[in-house]
Amino acid sequence: MKLDKITPEDRQVWVRAFYGFNPEEAGYIGFTHEAQREDMLSKMKDGDLVLIYGAVDSLTDADLQRQALGFMEIVLERCRDVDRQNEESRKWKLDHGFQDRWTYGIKVVRAWRISNRVHVKTIAPKAYDQKKRFERTTKAVLLEPDEKRWALSHHVRQVNVFGEPAIAADDLVSGYMNDVLTPSKGIPPSFGQRTSTHEDGENHLYLMKLSADAEALLGKTGPHVGKALVKVGRSNDPNRRLKEVNGGFPVRAVCRWELKHNQPFEDGETAHSHEIELKEHFAMKFTSQAGEFYTGEWSAIERAFQTFCFSKMPKILAAAGKAKGVK
Known part of the structure; x- marks a missing residue:
């Protein structure tokens, strides 16, 4: 199934904490332990979205902490971190001693950055429950239907994903997340003779x-x-x-x-x-x-x-x- 033919209703939306949102540099969702990745692969579907928010950590810019940052669209394909990272992303991991973290990846194929600032708790109050903090930082938490609807109501701008074919700036779409995910529909055929006049004006x-x-x-x-x-x-x-x-x-x-x-x-x-x-x-x-x-x-x-x-x-x-x- 082509991803752009999957309706928003058929997609699951997950939430995950990280230090920032940089799909242009790293085109994958990473897990430190292989078992964590395999667990997520057993629950996810092609076309699922992962909502990234800024982790509450000194490595996250202060104005990004707890903020919903963007969506990543995944396919159920395994990858290694080094295969989906640019040099800057690799250097960041090495500089912070994280070379052994998030090495087991799930491939990201499209991504969108959220245009306006919004606290993740206003989108996903249930998924943001303190009891789920460890799961949000090591794997991902599934949004409930009402949280999903709220998440997809936000305005986004598409960005390029490292490891995927580059998209020209003029072709990167923007709009409300629910709209950019909705498959386009052709105008249904109509028959018979019609005469109408449409006048433009103020x-x-x-x-x-x-x-x-x-x-x-x-x-x-x-x-x-x-x-x-x-x-x-x-x-x-x-x-x-x-x-x-x-x-x-x-x-x-x-x-x-x-x-x-x-x-x-x-x-x-x-x-x-x-x-x-x-x-x-x-x-x-x-x-x-x-x-x-x-x-x-x-x-x-x-x-x-x-x-x-x-x-x-x-x-x-x-x-x-x-x-x-x-x-």
Whole structure:
């Protein structure tokens, strides 16, 4: 089975601690004892993902400790460390006296670095239980379904893997992990005569904010508590789009989406290109809640949206009736 044909639902996701995330230098998951590798091979499947987070150790950069760093995709093929390392990686092991550690490998074929900073406990609170610390550092711990869904909701950028054919910079994909793993599907055939006219025209980037704090929708515990929950996107009619997204709330709901800002661009292609860039920008600055939703401090989010739009156009337009603009 080709790995790019495996759906996210069919993949297992494991979590493993290490001193950093460097698939460009080492294209394998290493184990110090052969029995550890064989145990993992008996549990894993082709296409499984290993989520690497920064170990709590002096060898890990302080700002990377406990942070989810990236995903590695494995195939069930054994390897030796020396066969999947560049010179810099070999030298690092020798310099630290680790030449006898992590020598039994499982091959990594693709990898993605997580764009935004996120504490591993917010992704995998069960797998991060203290009782599983030894297993996380010597082998890997399997994420439960809810942890897996959360892990795959984060924005990533693909990186090259040492030992695999190099991918040109322009061909390295980025997006939400769940999306980059979803097999592409062709458009189903349709038959019969049709006539339609599609007119391009002004399209807007928009910023919507939930009228209540994020916990109103995301629950009462977690790092989102007290933060703003926002939605960014593109529409040729932001006010109509606002009605559509609020249409899913009951009439007596205590919160609603509010259209805070929108910025027009001359056509759909331009707006679409800016939308992709805006979402990548937000994924790096704020906490992604999957799709086009983010949490963070409202003032910082609003400023980031305005600054981004200002860099694309000389003036930012506020939501209808607000007429704030950038001054």
